[in-house]
Amino acid sequence: MAVVGEADLARIGALIGDRTRAAMLLMLLAGRPRSASDLATAAGVSAPLASMHLRKLVDGGLLVVEPAGRQRLFRLANAVADALEGLLLLAPPASVDSLRAAVSGRRLRWARLCYDHLAGTVGVAIRDGLVAAGHLDPGEAGMGRAASSASDGNTADDVTAGGAGAFRALGIDVAVLERRRRPLTRRCMDWSERRDHLAGSLGAALLSRLIELDWVRAREASRVVTVTAEGHAGLRGWLDIAMEVTE
Incomplete structure (x- = not known):
């Protein structure tokens, strides 16, 4: 019989800890489901690389996929938005290197x-x-x-x-x-x-x-x-x- 231990917090931390996946999660905090291409653009990565990251987020339970015609849209899973907002309270300010970013x-x-x-x-x-x-x-x-x-x-x-x-x-x-x-x-x-x-x-x-x-x-x-x-x-x-x- 499998023994259930403490929650695997490190696994969630590893998923969020990647900057590409973090950029995708922050975009989805806007509350609207997004396509893989939208999320790739937001993260500044290629479509194949975005697909790989999105697969990890879905498998990790952080994202949910919704069919929309020929497209697949991604949204945050339940309770993930609250968790991300809580983590933002702990995160240091992002560095600003341009007037546009400021x-x-x-x-x-x-x-x-x-x-x-x-x-x-x-x-x-x-x-x-x-x-x-x-x-x-x-x-x-x-x-x-x-x-x-x-x-x-x-x-x-x-x-x-x-x-x-x-x-x-x-x-x-x-x-x-x-x-x-x-x-x-x-x-x-x-x-x-x-x-x-x-x-x-x-x-x-x-x-x-x-x-x-x-x-x-x-x-x-x-x-x-x-x-x-x-x-x-x-x-x-x-x-x-x-x-x-x-x-």
């Missing part, structure tokens, strides 16, 4: 996709605004906790009655989201801000609605999100958030 890094920190919800300065500001307005109740130690103190196990915010109304006014029905299996809210530690942004089904629904309203725009083949002029005005009116534009 601008890209600044835009990524300002507003980005964290799989299916909004992260960066804008994502944190929205959650702070929801708490300040009384729409979310974070409970004890739930507001702006540092990465070093995120061990209390309290990872969800409660939506208040007023909050449900505020989301309804924006076009989001909290009652419908509560009936889903996915947690309604979850606090996700932002690796660049070192503060929480809003995740869970409500965080995902909020991002989708902001895109529908053209308050934010996701960029093709990028995690960067742009906040439009309408978005700045809308967030100021909805949550009294006035952010300095640093995109």
